[in-house]
Amino acid sequence: MPSDGVTSLPGQEFSSTAMPLWRPVRGGNAFEITVSRLAQAIKLGLVAEGERLPAERELAEKLQVSRVTLREAIRALREAGYLESRRGRTGGTFVVSRAGRPPAQPRGRPGRKAVPAASVTPLARRGAAADLAREMGDTLHDALDFRRVVEPGGAGLAASRALSAAERQHLVACLTASRDREPGTRRVADSRLHLAIAGASGSPSLAAAVADVQLTLDRLLAAIPVIKRNLDHSDDQHSRIVDAILAGDPAGARSLMEEHCDGTAELLLGLLT
Structure with a gap:
């Protein structure tokens, strides 16, 4: 029998004694980091398909959140298709099996019918988003690093003018428009706010970079699950x-913009890579 707590039978509770991802959450936004930690643990196979997450109290103590x-992070991952909750004596929160997940439907491919957004399951969205992240490869990390430099710089420059x-x-x-919760327009309004902040910097080059x-x-950003807390x-x-x-x-x-970019990066890397 393995003693490192990494392997267990499907449906059994997972031993978290040697889980490096269960280290205390430090800095940044606790919710986003917790979502990222849980998602990474699932993707790395440290909590395998069909296994149960550690008890809520134990996990909250280990993460120090x-x-x-923790409940909100788990709910977000349920909505994203990573976890499911079961009731009863043997209930708990379990990692969802990816077996039977519908294939992603690429846009514009000849011979394929478009799948209405409302009919796409969380698992299908999760698969399509992960495929997109793999397509980007190192471009994803480069874009996040670049954003971490230019957007906070733009916000600081705008505040100095x-x-x-x-x-x-x-x-x-x-800002008012960016609070829109309608899925079809939220993403566009969010981008417009970031572009307006960059434009207020007075630097056309910086605005173009943003x-x-x-x-x-x-x-x-459009592919990650819509999480109300986020x-x-x-x-x-x-x-x-x-305001600043x-x-x-x-x-x-x-x-503040650095904190915002870091939180977005946590969610993207946690959910999509």
């Missing part, structure tokens, strides 16, 4: 970034 945060009344109004209008990185990440947190971060810019606080605007 609140049980509310004396913005005109029209520029300030445009930022506020884009537009490039937004375009590169757009399909991936949307709430993103809306709050957007508001604080714009309007208040003329370059250091605050830069720091």
